[in-house]
Amino acid sequence: MLTLDFHPTGRHFLQIPGPSPVPDRILRAMSYPTIDHRGPEFAALGLQVLAKVKQIFQTQGPVVIYPASGTGAWEAALSNVCSPGDHVLMYETGHFAWLWQKLATRLQLKAEVVAMPGTCPTTGLPISWRHGVQADLIEARLKADTGHTIKAVCVVHNETSTGVTSNIAAVRKAINAAKHPALLLVDTISGLASAEYKHDEWGVDVTISGSQKGLMLPPGISFNAMSAKALEASRHASLPKAFWAWDEIVEMNKTGYWPSTPNTNLLYGLSEACDMLLDPRHGGLPMVFARHQRWAEGVRAAVRAWGLEIMCADSAVYSPVLCGVVTPQGVDADAVRKLIYERFDCSLGTGLGKIKGRMFRIGHLGDCNDLTLMAALSGCEMGLKLSGIKLQGSGVQAAMDYFSAHAAPTALAKAA
Numbered sequence: 001m002l003t004l005d006f007h008p009t010g011r012h013f014l015q016i017p018g019p020s021p022v023p024d025r026i027l028r029a030m031s032y033p034t035i036d037h038r039g040p041e042f043a044a045l046g047l048q049v050l051a052k053v054k055q056i057f058q059t060q061g062p063v064v065i066y067p068a069s070g071t072g073a074w075e076a077a078l079s080n081v082c083s084p085g086d087h088v089l090m091y092e093t094g095h096f097a098w099l100w101q102k103l104a105t106r107l108q109l110k111a112e113v114v115a116m117p118g119t120c121p122t123t124g125l126p127i128s129w130r131h132g133v134q135a136d137l138i139e140a141r142l143k144a145d146t147g148h149t150i151k152a153v154c155v156v157h158n159e160t161s162t163g164v165t166s167n168i169a170a171v172r173k174a175i176n177a178a179k180h181p182a183l184l185l186v187d188t189i190s191g192l193a194s195a196e197y198k199h200d201e202w203g204v205d206v207t208i209s210g211s212q213k214g215l216m217l218p219p220g221i222s223f224n225a226m227s228a229k230a231l232e233a234s235r236h237a238s239l240p241k242a243f244w245a246w247d248e249i250v251e252m253n254k255t256g257y258w259p260s261t262p263n264t265n266l267l268y269g270l271s272e273a274c275d276m277l278l279d280p281r282h283g284g285l286p287m288v289f290a291r292h293q294r295w296a297e298g299v300r301a302a303v304r305a306w307g308l309e310i311m312c313a314d315s316a317v318y319s320p321v322l323c324g325v326v327t328p329q330g331v332d333a334d335a336v337r338k339l340i341y342e343r344f345d346c347s348l349g350t351g352l353g354k355i356k357g358r359m360f361r362i363g364h365l366g367d368c369n370d371l372t373l374m375a376a377l378s379g380c381e382m383g384l385k386l387s388g389i390k391l392q393g394s395g396v397q398a399a400m401d402y403f404s405a406h407a408a409p410t411a412l413a414k415a416a
């Protein structure tokens with residue numbers, strides 16, 4: 001018989017960059033009885049959740065919620081604004097950007113990929129996977145597209161496979177500088193509610209996100225936030241779509257309902273998550289972003305002290321959500337992860353796609369704190385040593401020093 005209690009004592013350290021640990025408060029909210037999704041109470045829930053979620057995306061426009069994982073919301077975004085054979089420009093920052101391109105190709109779009117060329121001489125890893133989106137490459141490509149065949153520019157805000165963020169405002173500036181009408185589609189599946197994100201201010205046309213990362217929910221819901229320009233484009237776009245079609249959902253959402261059955265209990269959880277993230281007593285979203293930046297810096301202090309390389313090669317775009325740790329040449333990063341999992345009950349993210357076996361990922365997002373991170377870093381340090389890797393120094397000590405010297409922003413808020 002399969003037992004669902006996989007970890008008999010203490011608690012498992014789920015330090016992957018999503019799904020992230022779900023706080024008790026959210027689990028309790030999700031345990032309320034399921035209600036009639038056509039009944040009067042549901043409309044109140046729906047209207048409330050839709051209003052709160054707009055604040056998380058920092059948008060005045062509609063946000064559509066799907067009972068699907070992030071991949072569904074990728075497909076929804078493209079199928080609502082594109083027509084068969086449309087040309088889309090995608091930027092390869094890592095494995096998820098690459099997967100999105102694959103999905104676009106399956107939808108029979110003409111997906112053109114731009115990326116920084118070459119491999120890193122010290123690690124042999126793709127240079128483009130160690131940097132954020134280079135907006136000048138996008139600008140140059142759009143300027144060359146004098147016939148305006150490119151319908152959309154698609155970028156990943158927080159590349160979960162590498163731990164690199166991208167400057168989305170700079171991408172919008174590049175599109176405007178090229179005087180190009182392409183829509184801007186942004187995947188912030190792992191960035192939302194951890195890394196600063198401003199749908200309206202940054203001029204994003206469609207934002208794609210998911211529940212299982214910064215929102216601290218289980219997997220199972222995903223989102224499209226859209227601009228007026230994207231909604232207008234959706235009226236003329238002819239890729240086949242039915243379940244994903246925005247028009248009926250946006251219309252019914254005005255009264256708090258959905259055309260098909262929504263996942264009610266996850267909406268309870270989403271409502272609770274929004275209350276936690278937006279709570280003014282804890283500083284709201286600015287404090288959420290500040291605490292992620294601080295955790296990230298503490299973890300990077302540990303990696304530097306070990307003498308290991310951080311996957312992100314540009315300190316201006318370090319991810320506040322996760323840290324990619326490159327293992328020395330010849331060391332199988334997945335074997336290190338396996339050892340840490342088996343010996344210390346701690347799950348770390350695997351290297352994906354082109355960087356499989358070359359790195360592991362430490363997630364520091366959502367429901368975590370200094371001590372959960374210290375535990376994870378201890379597991380990493382013991383596991384790295386047991387794997388025979390010669391460390392320059394103690395990352396655990398470096399992280400303790402960092403966290404001790406830099407008070408948590410929540411504590412500062414309480415003291416003020």
Ligand SMILES: Cc1ncc(COP(=O)(O)O)c(C=O)c1O
Binds near residue numbers: 160
């Ligand atoms: C940046 C990014 N995009 C897309 C996806 C795919 O989302 P899902 O696995 O929820 O379908 C993920 C999943 O981790 C992701 O991190």
